[in-house]
Amino acid sequence: MKAQSSPKASEPLTWLELPSRPLRRNQVRLRVATAGVNPVDWKMRGYEFLGIAQRLLGPSGPIVVGIDVAGTVTEVGADVKGFALGDRVVGGTDFSKRERGSYAEEAIVAQENCAKLPDCVPFDTAAGLPVAGSTAWIALYEHGRLRERTSPKVLVLGAAGGVGHLAVQLAARVNAQVFGVCSTRNLAFVESLGATPLDYTKGDVSEAAKALGPFDIVLDCVGSAEYPRSFCQPQLKPDGIHVQIVPRASDLPFIALPGRTFTVLGRASQERLEGLVSAVASGELKVHIAERIPLAEAERAHAVSRGGKVVGKLVLVA
Numbered sequence: 001m002k003a004q005s006s007p008k009a010s011e012p013l014t015w016l017e018l019p020s021r022p023l024r025r026n027q028v029r030l031r032v033a034t035a036g037v038n039p040v041d042w043k044m045r046g047y048e049f050l051g052i053a054q055r056l057l058g059p060s061g062p063i064v065v066g067i068d069v070a071g072t073v074t075e076v077g078a079d080v081k082g083f084a085l086g087d088r089v090v091g092g093t094d095f096s097k098r099e100r101g102s103y104a105e106e107a108i109v110a111q112e113n114c115a116k117l118p119d120c121v122p123f124d125t126a127a128g129l130p131v132a133g134s135t136a137w138i139a140l141y142e143h144g145r146l147r148e149r150t151s152p153k154v155l156v157l158g159a160a161g162g163v164g165h166l167a168v169q170l171a172a173r174v175n176a177q178v179f180g181v182c183s184t185r186n187l188a189f190v191e192s193l194g195a196t197p198l199d200y201t202k203g204d205v206s207e208a209a210k211a212l213g214p215f216d217i218v219l220d221c222v223g224s225a226e227y228p229r230s231f232c233q234p235q236l237k238p239d240g241i242h243v244q245i246v247p248r249a250s251d252l253p254f255i256a257l258p259g260r261t262f263t264v265l266g267r268a269s270q271e272r273l274e275g276l277v278s279a280v281a282s283g284e285l286k287v288h289i290a291e292r293i294p295l296a297e298a299e300r301a302h303a304v305s306r307g308g309k310v311v312g313k314l315v316l317v318a
């Protein structure tokens, strides 16, 4: 099969021919229709230790990045239940279990990490859900217990990006009052998602947020370099929580100890994906696609994502 990969992680992505791998008993093989782009895809390429881990643990040959995938089932493992040839599905590949990613003609996904797609949910929309949607889902509904709170208020930092724009909608659909921090050019977009927008390029956004809080959840989709704990914690209600998705080493003591700062690893379980797909099917959740880019241009997609200005999601089309 062909994959967008490179012999060395630091070299540009190009088409490489790689051998197909046999399925494990719990896996399905997909013909890739679309692959969502996440910053972790290009961050992985920069980490030399991932190259070493790949050599020691992974399949031989070049690394194939990409977690988000949507496509059609072409083969099912011996123990797979509930998926059949020809099914339309969305899923998340699992690099940590020695797998290859989704920037390829075919991808392998564990049945626990994928869900069926109804015909009303297009492949390009679906490919925006696994990492970004699961991250927002875990932060708000699992750590934040948003659905159990009364008249909740949520502050989303980085509300226009892949995770942020889904988080705003997932909060708004359970009747939270949502406030979204973004730059001037994205104010109307963030408002259209259901949030009151706050412009971080004009004035003191911390003071502006304090005047609107306190919040049940402060979800930081940008990073503690921009929004440190000293920004986030004073915004919280007494039982409020601060969720980080881009922790730095200096945050680790606060994450490790019991407290009000949590970090999230956005894993795409079947249950989360089914919840996300159902929200899309019912019209409560929209994936804003910034650009559909041919899979052959994955290197360009990474350059765009690295720029840090993507509004919604970038999707690669096979």
Ligand SMILES: NC(=O)c1ccc[n+]([C@@H]2O[C@H](COP(=O)([O-])OP(=O)(O)OC[C@H]3O[C@@H](n4cnc5c(N)ncnc54)[C@H](OP(=O)(O)O)[C@@H]3O)[C@@H](O)[C@H]2O)c1
Binding pocket: 038, 039, 040, 131, 132, 135, 157, 158, 159, 160, 161, 162, 163, 164, 181, 182, 183, 184, 185, 186, 200, 221, 222, 226, 244, 245, 246, 264, 265, 266, 267, 305, 308, 309, 310, 311, 312
């Ligand atoms: N822990 C996890 O499991 C997990 C999961 C997904 C993502 N992440 C990480 O989370 C980060 C965000 O991911 P993403 O997919 O949402 O990225 P993204 O789509 O590339 O985010 C781009 C957005 O960030 C906004 N932004 C940049 N600086 C900002 C600031 N100072 N304040 C407010 N907004 C700002 C930009 O909006 P403006 O143009 O309006 O500034 C832009 O729309 C990445 O570092 C990613 O690696 C972690």
